[in-house]
Amino acid sequence: MNYYQQHHAEYLEGLKTFLRIPSISTLSEHKPDIKKAAEFVRAELEKAGLQQAQLIEGQGNPLVYAEWLGAPGKPTLLLYGHYDVQPPDPLDEWKSPPFEPAIRNDNIYARGSADDKGQTYILIKAVEGLLKQHGRLPINVKFLIEGEEEVGGEHIESYVATKPARLKSDAAVICDTEMFAPELPTICVGLRGIIYGELVVEGANHDLHSGVYGGAAPNPIQAIAEILSTLKDREGHIRIPGFYDRVVAPSAKERAAWARLPFDEKEYTEKEMGAKALVGEPEIPLFERLWARPTLEVHGIRGGFTGEGAKTVIPARALAKLSLRLVADQRPDEATAQLQKAIAAACPKGVTAEYRPIHSAPPSLVNPDNRYIQAAAEAMKQVFGKETVYIRSGGSIPIVAAFDEFLGIPSVMMGFGLPDDNLHAPNEKLHLPNFFRGIEAVARYLELL
């Protein structure tokens, strides 16, 4: 048994204490818990032997910072995690209370276990172990742990934008993603970007009676239907002129690797998604559709009368929320302009249609040949005993784009969650073997560098 294996019980107790703090960032009544969780992280970092452990207060929830810079000439890693969690609703679907960690079948169940307290704790314990064993680290590290990842992360973004000198590093490690399958070491090398906004369509200046005016009055709901079905065809191809121009296709090597990933399509479709069929561009393989192709999705729509029974109104206005997921090398500003132009062109007679941007994030893509990625893959391989796979994620992690833009560094996304961890849902869990091996893998990573 190595040092790390001797400390499992202690790590588990520490994690439980962390998980008991209901640090829900979206609910203002949990402000004291946010403070408590931040202070817990700070104290853990100090106890681990890091220097300058401190809370950085700003306009939002505190950031926690700590550093160890005793290896001049060696690389510096920026270690990122977050201590805030999603609300636990619906409460009655939890088998054990969300803030009373419970262990069943080698999993620890609690809100935040996978997203992201468990993974943040992995980073801390990995560094602590090296410092306790050797009194020093093989490389330099800076911790930057945030407390509002679930609500937009504005504080950390502005901090990264304004303090690039303090955060100067060679690469960032993001411990907030998942493994492709149980015990399959995984590194995520790409994220989709996004533009998100609302489409507001207006017809007459007041609701009209469909008996009196039907046949002559513009209908904003029908207009949204026409716009949406013009923007995307039935096979999932986005019909926005120029939109695909910058899309970089995955390499033949990457495609081949994805084709080798262990995957059961029926299980994925019916069990995981609960769907009747997979849709989307039929000529593109699934993982490429999810990871390397942009999408257009409507997230919500609202207009007119939707109560019980019948009301024969032609509404004055309808609204849809929609997003475009972007892939390398698409640019949010350009995509927004293309979308707005396509909406104007698709807008039927008698109505106005306006797309109003809400937020955006650029896509990111790291070359797997990068030495920081290679070392992480090797460390995971050694600890898990299997070849590391490279995947991408269809989601967006805005901080990755911020690290790229303001610090000019790549992010190494080594995650230890699993696809069935129930992130943002009841019965969130973390697989304990992943937790313990994750600590070892991160420590090994620092040594390999």
Next chain:
Amino acid sequence: MNYYQQHHAEYLEGLKTFLRIPSISTLSEHKPDIKKAAEFVRAELEKAGLQQAQLIEGQGNPLVYAEWLGAPGKPTLLLYGHYDVQPPDPLDEWKSPPFEPAIRNDNIYARGSADDKGQTYILIKAVEGLLKQHGRLPINVKFLIEGEEEVGGEHIESYVATKPARLKSDAAVICDTEMFAPELPTICVGLRGIIYGELVVEGANHDLHSGVYGGAAPNPIQAIAEILSTLKDREGHIRIPGFYDRVVAPSAKERAAWARLPFDEKEYTEKEMGAKALVGEPEIPLFERLWARPTLEVHGIRGGFTGEGAKTVIPARALAKLSLRLVADQRPDEATAQLQKAIAAACPKGVTAEYRPIHSAPPSLVNPDNRYIQAAAEAMKQVFGKETVYIRSGGSIPIVAAFDEFLGIPSVMMGFGLPDDNLHAPNEKLHLPNFFRGIEAVARYLELL
């Protein structure tokens, strides 16, 4: 001054008393007011000299019935109106309180003034005047006044269906429509029918994250957009196979008469509708689109996230309310079946789409050469001093179809409202010259028959 002209002050006071009763049928707390309004109508009918004046209680709000059958061998008219009204919301937009009748510029403002207490009162006072002057009527009449027209009229429909003998008549007079323009005597000879229902589209069995599943997951909102834009093209043509097969085109004479109606398109579009442009089948003239062509309209739509900000959900479900307005000789059941088939054909992969009927009414069309229509037109012409015009209405009055189906009689729709009477809206009004002349016109009608 004739008899009717001598009684204007009395008619106005009586109408005000009627309008002060807030007989809102959709709000259960107004049940006592419904009863009060029904009793008011019954007492007025009795006072007018009619026989058998009574409330007919049933599963809904009471019907008011009265008759005068002292002219054997002469025709019998069934006189229809309703004493219930729409809710007055939004209250703060009323210039005077909705249930405190106020007179401004020759109009009486109150909820129900035009729809339909004022017009119901016209029928009562016309008959009263003849009975007071001559002690008898030139023909037979049966009054049937309902109290749930604004909430579906189920009681009267079942009563008409089950008591055809008691209601046996030669024609019905519906005093619940409007004149095409001020002081232009108007008879409505056609109504559109309707089928109304909801379209429910379901994808996965739970909401999915658009980052993780976007590109593979079915999106029910996009699916509704595709279905709606398949069912109706951008020019307003309905693309449901077989749907237009039974549509009867208006006669050349009717088309020519409609083309002569006084009409200012700019005023109609911008002032009345508050719209930027008229839409619909470009090759069909406006009145034909509104009165003699079927429509497909979406009345409401709901799905996914529509709160403030952003949530990147692919919803499991979306719902739309939609209707088809029907014209002679389309049939509700057939149209429903055609719509359901077209929805099934338009339904994209990965989702299910189901149309659930809520209510329906067949279209109606009366031949203007009918003697009951001709006499009504002549009576209105004599009182208003202008040639009567024949129009149709794009709306649906289900009781007209019920009179046709169960009693086998045509309905004479002579209305005294005006297009700007704000039915169902704040500041509903009735033009008092129409009210007073309406009483005379109905009395003249009975004499002419």
